[in-house]
Amino acid sequence: MERPGFLPRQRLDDLLVLLRDSGYRVIGPQLAEGAVVYRDIGAASDLPAGVTVESGPGSMRVIKQDSPRQFAWANGPQALKPRLFKPAESLWQVQRDAQGRLSFARCDETPQAVAVIGVRACDLAALRIHDQHFLESEYRDPYYARRRERLLLVAVNCTDPATTCFCASTGDGPAASGDYDLLLDELEDGFLVTSGSPEGQKLSAALALTPAPDARCEVARAAVERAAAVQTRRLPPGDLFDRLFAHRDHPRWSEVANRCLACGNCTQVCPTCFCSRERDETPLDGASSVHQREWDSCFTEGHSYIHGLVIRAETRQRYRQWLTHKLGSWHRQFGRSGCVGCGRCILWCPVGIDITEEVHVLMQEPVHD
Amino acid sequence: MTESKREVRIKVPVLTRVEGEGALDIAIHDQEITELRLRIFEPPRLFEKFLEGRDYQEVPDLVARICGICPVAYQMSAAQALENAFAVEVPAAVHEWRRLFYCGEWLQSHALHIHLLAAPDFLGFNSVTEMAGKYPAEVRRGLRLQALGNDIMELLGARSVHPVGARIGGFHSLPTANKYAPLLQRLRDAHEDARALVLWTAGLPLPDDEQDFCSVALHDRTGYGMYGDRLISSEGLNIAIEEYPQHFSEFQVPYSTALHGGLHGRPYLVGPLARLNLNAARLPRSVQEVIEATGIRFPSRNMFHSIVARAVEVLFAVQEATRILEAAPAVDVPCVEIRPRAAAGSGCTEAPRGILWHRYETQGDGRIRSARIVPPTSQNQARIEQDLRNALQAFGLDRDEPALRLHAETVIRNYDPCISCATHFLRLNIKRSTT
Amino acid sequence: MTERGIPMEAEVVARVDESPTIFSLSLKLVDGDQHDSYRFMPGQFNMLYLYGVGEIPISIVGDPDQPDLLQHTFRTVGRVTRGFARLQPGDRIGLRGPFGRGWPLEAARNRDVLIVTGGLGCAPVVPVINHVLNQRQQHGRVAILQGVKHSDDFIWRGRYEQWDAEPDTQVLLAADVAGPEWRGYRGRVTGLFEKLELDFVNGITMMCGPGPMMTAAGQQLLERGAGPDRIWFSLERNMQCAVGQCGHCQYGEKFVCRDGPVFPYADIQHLFGVRGI
Amino acid sequence: MDRYFLTQIFSTCLVCGVYDMKPGVAVHKFSSCDGCQLAFLNLGEELLELDRLVEIVHFAEAGPFDEQTPVAIAFVEGSISTQADTERIRRVREQADFLITIGACATSGGVQALRNLADSGAWHASIYPEPEYLDSLDNVTAIREHVKVDLELWGCPVNSRQVLAAVRALLFGVLPETDRDKVCMECKRQQNVCVIVAQGVPCLGPVTRSGCGSLCPRFGRDCYGCYGPAEALNTASLGKRFAGLGLLPEQVVNRFRAIHSHLEEFAPPQGPDYDRE
Ligand SMILES: Cc1cc2nc3c(=O)[nH]c(=O)nc-3n(C[C@H](O)[C@H](O)[C@H](O)COP(=O)(O)OP(=O)(O)OC[C@H]3O[C@@H](n4cnc5c(N)ncnc54)[C@H](O)[C@@H]3O)c2cc1C
Ligand code: SF4
Ligand code: SF4
Numbered sequence A: 001m002e003r004p005g006f007l008p009r010q011r012l013d014d015l016l017v018l019l020r021d022s023g024y025r026v027i028g029p030q031l032a033e034g035a036v037v038y039r040d041i042g043a044a045s046d047l048p049a050g051v052t053v054e055s056g057p058g059s060m061r062v063i064k065q066d067s068p069r070q071f072a073w074a075n076g077p078q079a080l081k082p083r084l085f086k087p088a089e090s091l092w093q094v095q096r097d098a099q100g101r102l103s104f105a106r107c108d109e110t111p112q113a114v115a116v117i118g119v120r121a122c123d124l125a126a127l128r129i130h131d132q133h134f135l136e137s138e139y140r141d142p143y144y145a146r147r148r149e150r151l152l153l154v155a156v157n158c159t160d161p162a163t164t165c166f167c168a169s170t171g172d173g174p175a176a177s178g179d180y181d182l183l184l185d186e187l188e189d190g191f192l193v194t195s196g197s198p199e200g201q202k203l204s205a206a207l208a209l210t211p212a213p214d215a216r217c218e219v220a221r222a223a224v225e226r227a228a229a230v231q232t233r234r235l236p237p238g239d240l241f242d243r244l245f246a247h248r249d250h251p252r253w254s255e256v257a258n259r260c261l262a263c264g265n266c267t268q269v270c271p272t273c274f275c276s277r278e279r280d281e282t283p284l285d286g287a288s289s290v291h292q293r294e295w296d297s298c299f300t301e302g303h304s305y306i307h308g309l310v311i312r313a314e315t316r317q318r319y320r321q322w323l324t325h326k327l328g329s330w331h332r333q334f335g336r337s338g339c340v341g342c343g344r345c346i347l348w349c350p351v352g353i354d355i356t357e358e359v360h361v362l363m364q365e366p367v368h369d
Numbered sequence B: 001m002t003e004s005k006r007e008v009r010i011k012v013p014v015l016t017r018v019e020g021e022g023a024l025d026i027a028i029h030d031q032e033i034t035e036l037r038l039r040i041f042e043p044p045r046l047f048e049k050f051l052e053g054r055d056y057q058e059v060p061d062l063v064a065r066i067c068g069i070c071p072v073a074y075q076m077s078a079a080q081a082l083e084n085a086f087a088v089e090v091p092a093a094v095h096e097w098r099r100l101f102y103c104g105e106w107l108q109s110h111a112l113h114i115h116l117l118a119a120p121d122f123l124g125f126n127s128v129t130e131m132a133g134k135y136p137a138e139v140r141r142g143l144r145l146q147a148l149g150n151d152i153m154e155l156l157g158a159r160s161v162h163p164v165g166a167r168i169g170g171f172h173s174l175p176t177a178n179k180y181a182p183l184l185q186r187l188r189d190a191h192e193d194a195r196a197l198v199l200w201t202a203g204l205p206l207p208d209d210e211q212d213f214c215s216v217a218l219h220d221r222t223g224y225g226m227y228g229d230r231l232i233s234s235e236g237l238n239i240a241i242e243e244y245p246q247h248f249s250e251f252q253v254p255y256s257t258a259l260h261g262g263l264h265g266r267p268y269l270v271g272p273l274a275r276l277n278l279n280a281a282r283l284p285r286s287v288q289e290v291i292e293a294t295g296i297r298f299p300s301r302n303m304f305h306s307i308v309a310r311a312v313e314v315l316f317a318v319q320e321a322t323r324i325l326e327a328a329p330a331v332d333v334p335c336v337e338i339r340p341r342a343a344a345g346s347g348c349t350e351a352p353r354g355i356l357w358h359r360y361e362t363q364g365d366g367r368i369r370s371a372r373i374v375p376p377t378s379q380n381q382a383r384i385e386q387d388l389r390n391a392l393q394a395f396g397l398d399r400d401e402p403a404l405r406l407h408a409e410t411v412i413r414n415y416d417p418c419i420s421c422a423t424h425f426l427r428l429n430i431k432r433s434t435t
Numbered sequence C: 001m002t003e004r005g006i007p008m009e010a011e012v013v014a015r016v017d018e019s020p021t022i023f024s025l026s027l028k029l030v031d032g033d034q035h036d037s038y039r040f041m042p043g044q045f046n047m048l049y050l051y052g053v054g055e056i057p058i059s060i061v062g063d064p065d066q067p068d069l070l071q072h073t074f075r076t077v078g079r080v081t082r083g084f085a086r087l088q089p090g091d092r093i094g095l096r097g098p099f100g101r102g103w104p105l106e107a108a109r110n111r112d113v114l115i116v117t118g119g120l121g122c123a124p125v126v127p128v129i130n131h132v133l134n135q136r137q138q139h140g141r142v143a144i145l146q147g148v149k150h151s152d153d154f155i156w157r158g159r160y161e162q163w164d165a166e167p168d169t170q171v172l173l174a175a176d177v178a179g180p181e182w183r184g185y186r187g188r189v190t191g192l193f194e195k196l197e198l199d200f201v202n203g204i205t206m207m208c209g210p211g212p213m214m215t216a217a218g219q220q221l222l223e224r225g226a227g228p229d230r231i232w233f234s235l236e237r238n239m240q241c242a243v244g245q246c247g248h249c250q251y252g253e254k255f256v257c258r259d260g261p262v263f264p265y266a267d268i269q270h271l272f273g274v275r276g277i
Numbered sequence D: 001m002d003r004y005f006l007t008q009i010f011s012t013c014l015v016c017g018v019y020d021m022k023p024g025v026a027v028h029k030f031s032s033c034d035g036c037q038l039a040f041l042n043l044g045e046e047l048l049e050l051d052r053l054v055e056i057v058h059f060a061e062a063g064p065f066d067e068q069t070p071v072a073i074a075f076v077e078g079s080i081s082t083q084a085d086t087e088r089i090r091r092v093r094e095q096a097d098f099l100i101t102i103g104a105c106a107t108s109g110g111v112q113a114l115r116n117l118a119d120s121g122a123w124h125a126s127i128y129p130e131p132e133y134l135d136s137l138d139n140v141t142a143i144r145e146h147v148k149v150d151l152e153l154w155g156c157p158v159n160s161r162q163v164l165a166a167v168r169a170l171l172f173g174v175l176p177e178t179d180r181d182k183v184c185m186e187c188k189r190q191q192n193v194c195v196i197v198a199q200g201v202p203c204l205g206p207v208t209r210s211g212c213g214s215l216c217p218r219f220g221r222d223c224y225g226c227y228g229p230a231e232a233l234n235t236a237s238l239g240k241r242f243a244g245l246g247l248l249p250e251q252v253v254n255r256f257r258a259i260h261s262h263l264e265e266f267a268p269p270q271g272p273d274y275d276r277e
């Protein structure tokens, strides 16, 4: 493997300028609305310097510290998913002429190339899954594909996981192991830069970096190791399909349903959830119509509705669907678990339901009734 | 049967093109109005009572629901009253954003009233869609201005009816420059529309009806009053808003759910004409020039100049909103911290239809102990009845019923009465009789 | 790998009202190339798009050997189907498809075939019946069972009579609740199994209908020695995309639109009949 | 609802959109703030388009006044609070093929139904010197408590998009789509940062029906439930969470008893920690 280069912190703007000059719109983390969210980045000073996040199930607060670090927080409410799998988008447009003839046209925007900086290992793992789902299954999704082709990823190895993170237990982090163009390790005074693709190599060459000394690499490695070591939550390893389905009548499903709001937040923040629904938006004059797709969730009644029946009418069944899919069925569909250990569903659940805790209870011996 | 002994009873069972539900009953006996009742039968909604015990932060969301046409006014008067009670001062920049918010409401409400409710009267149409056939450009201009007003409110409140952005102490959030840039552009483009609107309203065939009345409006030291802490009248009143109850009274009449207002026991006028009559000198020079070009002089005693006054305020709102957005008032936090306490406070702002006065008493934990709200339409109600008597007399009581009815409706609509606020408006019953 | 497409324009060329709430539309793709290259398998479905209203999955009931006559039978149940119910010849709609995997026609060759349907006009199996009967000599005995809740719900009397007339073909009808005119069986469709002269062990069953009926029938067939790989079901789930991406049709680890809608019992045994899956 | 009712109301060609006659539309007002009617009056250019597509027969605030002529669609704003209202709403129903309530007042009683929780006689007396002049019923009620309602558009106020979607769908001869999802779904699609989690404010999004576009969280504040209850409510769990955020039991009760206080579904959680049992 090539030796990482060293980018002094003051030169981070060089990277941003380079990206912009190469035609990318640069998206990165910013402090807004009380959280670290992904927005357009103008300059390195837009990044959340000295910001860390204190979080637990259903709550988080941003803490300001006296530190130059710009990536010393775990992950924001969203990262790559909304960039590629849009929360709402138009799929096709149809015009109707005076004779009632229809002409269909795909809504074909050519997206601008986007560079996202600050991507975490869990997000990359989730991206791999979405690539499998949207690009490599029987049908390829052209909308996702177009955006994916124009995406450049600048990953950052995680050094400050939240208490809700458990990527170490799913094997997806905290170190990014591939699928990025550039990888950064953040140190006090700058970044180690590793390239992971030809495009990344070009960028890194253009930055003309000096190779990082061993000592620096060692500090970075240790920081990531520590980030793995401090994680306390875990998921049981392996394919849980059979075990979960064996426990399909476990009383815990009802118990969790007493707390669950069936609001769908966990699915919306989950970087691997992919459900969507479609509907038409028609102007009043009725001369055209736009067919749209938007995020849906297995926690809605519409998700399992067929005429005259909501198959999963009870919250108990909806939660069971989510969890058994994520940790069970997923293995059969994608060859791995649907959870990358990002902890978002725990953090952003308004009532703090914790997937790791629920699985832990469910995995105890089945209770027969 | 001799003509002079005729007795007529006119009933307008439901007044159309007014906001809310009301009726008008007139009895004419021997060329004399013997009975005239503007009946507001919007059922009482008892807002003042159910505010009791509510947290002060809930007040803006609840009082907005008194009136869908001027929710900003309700939110702003309430905010002012509660901020006074809690002795907090909002920063000047927040105040500027509130003025902008208010500009949106004036623009929306006035454009709606001029085009959808009032102008059809003067041009002989029943509705705006009818009028659009003959005056498409004018109607479209009006709709554009109305939309601009709505969009300003949306900028600060997410929606124009019952907006959600305002709170006691400021706003929940304020827009960034890139969010309002397109709006600023549209505002600049609207100056011409608004100027043309003023001239157009001045050119409408408005009846000539000079009357004697007392105008009441807020006095704002810094400009044309939307906010202000003193109330002035054309008869020399000059009081702090807290003193309102000492001078103004409300009384109930048996035929109406809206309480009638009196200043020292006599009817008075609030709203655009009253404001312009008292504060025209405070308008920017550029607006005054447009007024001069109309040939109409304010103060005016012609009640029908209300529509022109409204158009002038549209122009003012467009200019004021442009000024504010160009200055881009910067704030550190959109809302100041509030420390509730047991106290009382009054607030009064200029709703599109005139002064809207609120007073709250609070408990130590910030909950409302009592509330009093005096909306503009109930203040105008006695004045409308007085005007109707004069106007119909001047119009000629011997005219046939449809003409009398239309004229009466025109007079009433001219006030842009908002019966939803007043609680709500109009069904006309004219009774004529001979002895 | 195919790209997820957009609808093709289709024209309604004929309409038949089967009952007050059931009607069939014959469609023709307007574009000549699309029309010529369109092929489908019995059991597959199309996504039909009603202009400005929505897109719904509907089985193709035509004959796969005559793909230019694309037939669909609709039951008017809700928003979109009610809109479709108003279409007349000449009207245009959108069509995406075909989607899904069809019935196991190959596996049915040279074997006894049992077709069980429940509910009103079970469209997905009609093309199979047509196909099997068109190639009558390639199959063993054939039995067609149809169950309805109420005898008045029974449609396609003519078709059933025609099928009944085929050689070595049994057609049996059951109604849970029957009017005085009813000449068929009174009771559940599963009650007809004992009247069948079929080789349950080596034959193949294709079934579609309400969940409880299929669960009960599947159970009884297993008891009669049928292997779980010889009992096939057509399932219904909410579908938005039909290409396995929207997630709505998930059934355990299956995507019904892509992996089904037709499944052998063996593949779904662990899920079948469980409420809320 | 009658299967073919819409066909009868609108004799339109679904596909080419040509109408045999313009359907009549009425907008009626009962006790309300007039805000929902603004969904029409704020339509701008589309108001003129609407006028092209339908015949606005009655809409007092906009001019046309005719309560007698039968119409295809009657929109009803406001709640019932006087004896006279109860009679008028029955006439409105008789004159309309399809009755749509717009907004919280009409659909659930709205904010003024708060008075149902108190002794409104005493309230009247405290505001009006002579309460005996008032024709006011003791309780404010929703339209559906008096007559059959065909469609409810929730929201305080409804927005133009909802109203136009309903009109457009009906002109197509189908029912509008209904969505009972939670505000949270829209909130996340908008990529708002959750205000419960990040600010600890008592947001009602998880129990409130979507449709507004999650306006409040978009402005960094808590939803106060103006679109009414969503499906699959868990007010007990949310109430408990609010208590955890530091709200006193009375404050929790007030959260649920605001715009839709008259609804069972929004009955505030009971007991010290809001357990359902
Ligand atoms: C593979 C497959 C084949 C089908 N074949 C036929 C057929 O040949 N003939 C026929 O009449 N019906 C068939 N259906 C059922 C048909 O799709 C539904 O009846 C139809 O979607 C109902 O739409 P609606 O708007 O009228 O009903 P509503 O009850 O108003 O439903 C609203 C929406 O929910 C969804 N939905 C409701 N029911 C179903 C359902 N059963 N399946 C999938 N989505 C649903 C649709 O998006 C629908 O538009 C099939 C369903 C599937 C999954
Ligand atoms: S299930 Fe939860 S922890 Fe796992 S990837 Fe999804 S959001 Fe992250
Ligand atoms: S802010 Fe409110 S509406 Fe949005 S996700 Fe959080 S709880 Fe739901």
Ligand code: SF4
Residues within 6 Å of the ligand: B164, D183, D205, D208, D209, D212, D213, D214, D215, D216, D217, D222, D223, D224, D225, D226, D227, D228
């Ligand atoms: S977020 Fe809630 S309170 Fe705010 S507008 Fe939407 S439904 Fe109403």
